[in-house]
Every structure is written in C-alpha cells, then in structure tokens.
Amino acid sequence: MTDEIQAIEALQDNAPLKPHRSHSAEVWLQFRQHKGALIGGAFIIFITLFVLIGPWIWQVDPGKLDIRAKDYRPIYTAIWDSEARVSWAHPLGSDQLGRDGLANMIYGGRTSMAVGWAAMLLALFLGASVGVLAGYFKRLDGPLMRATDLFLSLPILPLMLVAVTLFRQPLRTMFDSPEAGMFILIVGVIGITSWMHTARIVRGDILALKEREFVLAARSAGTRSRGIIMRHLLPNVISPIVVSATFGLATAIITESSLSFLGVGFPSDFPTWGKMLADAVPRMTEYPERVMLPGIAISLTVLAVNFLGDGLRDALDLRIRGR
Secondary structure (H helix, E strand, O other): HHHHHHHHHHHHOOOOOOOOOHHHHHHHHHHHHHHHHHHHHHHHHHHHHHHHHHHHHOOOOOOOHHHHHHOOOOOHHHHHHOOOOOOOOOOEEOOOOOOHHHHHHHHHHHHHHHHHHHHHHHHHHHHHHHHHHHHHHHHHHHHHHHHHHHHHOOOHHHHHHHHHHHHHHHHHHHHHHHHHHHHHHHHHHHOOOOOOOHHHHHHHHHHHHHOOOOHHHHHHHOHHHHHHHHHHHHHHHHHHHHHHHHHHHHHHHHHHHHHOOOOOOOOOOOHHHHHHHHHHHHHHHOOOHHHHHHHHHHHHHHHHHHHHHHHHHHHHHOOOOOO
C-alpha cells in the first residue's frame, strides 16, 4: 500500500499544472456559457451599428413628405398578399404622409438609443454617488436614504409628464435646436427619476466592504476617505454597477418610448420609435406592420439588454461562479 501511495504522489508531483486564468478570462468563460447573453450582446451590437451606419447606407430624409408615395406596404407583405402596394424605394413601406419607413426606423432607433444611453449614464452617476456617500459616511446615510425613499414613493410617470410639460417651452427657447432642448430635458427627467435602485445596491455593498480588513488597513495607514473610496471601494462595486447599468438602459428606452407615445416627447416631425407607434395606432387595423415594426424593435432591444444583464450578473458574481 505504501508503494502505491508513493507512486500516486510521484504522478501528482509530475503532473502539469493547470494554467492560472486571470479574472477577466474567468468572467469571459462564464459569460460565454450564457447563450441568451451572447445573443443579446450580438443584437445590441447589430442595432447599434444599424442606427449609426444606417444613415450612410440608406440616405433618405425621414421627414421628407411625398404624397404620391404614401401608404406603401413593406415588401415582405407581397409574400401573402399579391395585391399589396409595395415599392423597393420604400422597403419597409411609408406612412400616410409618404415618409419612408426604413429611414424613420433608423433615425428613430438612433434617438431612442441615444436617450437610453445618456439617461442610463446620468442615473448611474447619481445612484453610485448617493450609494457610496450613504454607505461610507454614517452621518449622510439617514438623509440620503430618506431622499431615496421619497423618490421611490413618487408616481414616476405622472411626474415625468408634468416636468416635461412645464420645462419644454423654456428649454426650447434656450437652444437653437428644439430637438437639443428636448433631448436634454428627457434625458434629465429619466435620469433623475431612475437612480434609486442603483443607490440602494451600491450602499449595501459599501456597508459590507468598509468593514473589511483591507479598508481598515488603509484607514490605519492614514489614507484619506477619498483615497479609500476611489482605490478600494469603487473597484469592488463595479460588478453591481455594470449589471444595474444594463437594466437601466432597458428602462430608459421604454420610458422614452412611452413619453413619445403619449405625445410629450420630441417634436412631431422628429422620429422616435415611440412616436412611430403613436402615429400608427389610428390606422393599425389597415396597416398593422406600422405598429409591429417599431414595437418589435423596442421589445427585442429591451429583451436583448435584459439577457445581457443576466449574463453579466452571472459572470461577475463570485458567489454564482462558486468562488
């Protein structure tokens, strides 16, 4: 038995060691195992390229009116309806004013994605700042969390409608372009009303981290609070912040579409996916594709962002990875 044990130990000593994977490699390995996240990430890349490069390929003004080309159906409707009025000049059809459907999808997606990203970054900055300050400084915890609870108790959609209605005209006069003023207003309204969940998540992690040995050691060495937050605490809460960012992006896209659908978003001649939905509702029984196309675009984008967030959560969470 002793000889067998010695032989096994010799084999183990001579066995090649498995190469150590870095943290980023482990995250990527775990992320690849989430098929939904891969599909969601690929779709996000596709829709981003679609709205960024699309205007260079399809050089059609989305606001151009052409009554002679009104009410064209998408070319795919000819598959089941041989009498459908289609044209290759308008592959996704045209509306009742002759505006091209593909151009409006491209520029509408650009607006919706731009608002979503900008509002998400604003909400992320506010939420992370409040969470870090509330979690690290005990004297600020009470006031900041009560303010967070106050924002959580507000009726968000009516508050947005009131804010956009009140400040729409002053901001339009402040900027040369009315669209720029509305962009800043909508981004601000969405960002200011959607930072609370991020703040709570970050605060909880900061409360747990600030009692860890490495933070106590840094404090004992005379490191100031700013240095502890920037060097030791923030890098350790990047994971929940990134996951919160993905879900915040989906929420911002839906919120912008809702405001545009209700008619309090961008001007009527400025395309967004929500505005396309609102314009298509009165004639949705005759032209259902006008509702389906922007509706499917919004749904698939939000679904892809949520899948991406699930994958990032599983990949970045050490407890899920079994570490």
